[in-house]
Amino acid sequence: MLNYTPKEMVEREALVINPCKTCQPVGALYAALGVHGCLPHSHGSQGCVAFHRMYLTRHFKDPIQASSSSFTEGASVFGGGSNLKTAVKNIFDLYDPDIVAVHTTCLSETIGDDLNALLIDITPTLSEGKYIVHANTPSYFGSHIHGFFNMVNGFMKYLSVSTGTSNGKLALFPGWLNPGDYRELKRLMTQMNVPFIMLPDTDGTVDTPTTGEYTMYEKGGTTIEEIKSLGDCKSSLGIGLTISAPSVGFLDKKCKVKGDTIPYPIGIDATDAFILKLQEFSAEEVPASVENQRGHLVDMMVDTHQYTYEKKVAIYGDPDFVIGMMALCLELGMIPKYCITGTPSLTFEQEGKSLLEKYGVKEECKVQAATQLNTTTDLFLLHQWIKNDAVDLLIGGTHGKHIARAEDIPLVRAGFDVIDRYCHSYFPVVGYEGAMRMVEKITNALMDYQDSHCEEKDVEMVM
CATH class of the missing domain: 3.40.50.1980 (Nitrogenase molybdenum iron protein domain)
Known part of the structure; x- marks a missing residue:
């Protein structure tokens, strides 16, 4: 169907085609x-x-x-x-x-x-x-x-209420992530010896193990008592400038719990920032196990750079997810040519442009969010951009698969929603562990494409 998407750009004001969001x-x-x-x-x-x-x-x-x-x-x-x-x-x-x-x-x-x-x-x-x-x-x-x-x-x-007595914990607002991401965030906080309350926490509620017995309410999730005691936390930390800043501000306004907001910890730099925030809270050294994970990630990036360097990528999805993936792709030497979100966001475009400036990207790139009055930042628009100036890779949810098929571009499925593949929600994209997984997926997608599209004489056994 999307083979018939026109290359010619037409101004739209009230028509959304294949929206990059839901309600x-x-x-x-x-x-x-x-x-x-x-x-x-x-x-x-x-x-x-x-x-x-x-x-x-x-x-x-x-x-x-x-x-x-x-x-x-x-x-x-x-x-x-x-x-x-x-x-x-x-x-x-x-x-x-x-x-x-x-x-x-x-x-x-x-x-x-x-x-x-x-x-x-x-x-x-x-x-x-x-x-x-x-x-x-x-x-x-x-x-x-x-x-x-x-x-x-x-x-x-x-x-949530403030009793006036601190519980010494960090209130973490993790944003919209998969259960595997929540597990990874909790693992890092535990390794950094940071006592925390995380709201929400779908680890164990939407990825329940099969035990042969039905349970209406699973063991996972933030408890009511924990939500009540958010008002007694020492400080708060929001993950994602668009999705978590309102919650950090709300807790401060209601219970006088001061906080900060950082981008999703996707990639080296953003995960470093998360770890440093945890270290600032706990005042303890970063354990060797965390440093080793970082070193493994750096090693993977060096090993794969010849396949990712200067490859053009289009990224779509939720604003904080797209910014996180932009950062990781830039660390891999890629060019985030088109980055869109259908969610109205006051910070998205500035965050994206700041990343492009930080990494010295000279090629013209488009970073665009929907607004409340103009919601036509959709996958139809992204497809038209690609028809006019192609990219090497797509990163986003399932709804971009028709673009990938129509334009013969490899697609790395990540973010929300992924409805045509299995097991993705069990594994993280955040932290050094999540970045390693994404580096593998991105590199393999590019290498698989090279294998399947090169001439017979150019097929390499060792790549």
Whole structure:
């Protein structure tokens, strides 16, 4: 189908083709899954939550659970307050979660349901030890990234308090990552001897092991008590300038916990910055095991540079992921020719341009984010750019595969969402370990392409 994408660029104002994002409730649902004993609840129609669950199930290859207010015509006209009250009672009676996390949809937002007022009425009816929180996540504004941090902030709004006594821990907001990334972040913090509370944490909730027994709520996830004690943390650290800065700011405003935000620790420089932040917190030496990992990564980059040097790459996806991959590709000597995100971001373009200046890239490159008024930074636009000036590699989610097929370009699948391959969510892209994995994937993709496209006389046994 995308073979017919025209090369000629046409100005678009109100038409998005193959968007590079999805809607807020998907992000809110994923954030809620990172809390232990939590059942996400979609305040809208059954069709809404079915789509959100399907989207996440296809990416994680794991059943995603969530409930719905099940709007019908009446609720769509007169409001869904009674639906929510009935739903909450049924949820606690039938499924017995510790906490219900309610997010809105475009339908309930358009009607104007006042979730704050509804939850004030509902909360006194809950049994002791049971909780309900909410976040406003209109589908027609922002993207899944906004829904994610809105829900993270919703948990803190209802639960986090400051007792005045520090618990000596680091509050880590890891952003939207896969469970394998969360595990790697926790491993590095443990090795650096940093006590922490991480919100959210989907390690063990969307990648559950097969044991032969069904469990409604798995062992993983940030506990309610941990969320409460975020207000007593010594400091906070946000991973990802677009996705985590709002949560760092919210915790500071509510509980006076000062914090900082850094880019995703993808590649050498960004992971170094993360490790130094942890060292600053713990005041301890970096262990030899971490230094050895860094050395292995450097060795891999030196070994593979002849295949990656000056290769042009197009990167698409969530803003913080794209910036992280840009940094790694630049460290490999590659040229990030086109970098786009469909998520409106105030920092994305400046971050990208700063990276290009830092590494002295002289070739003209395009770094572009959608805005609230112009959302046409999509994969159709990326495809047109590529038709006018080709690249050697694509890095991003599954929805770029048609571009890869149409233009005969190798695709390295990474980020969100990857729905046509398996096992990706178990392995990290962050940290030195994650960078080693990405160096392998990028280099092998380029070498496989060379093997499959060169003339018979040029096929090399040893490359």
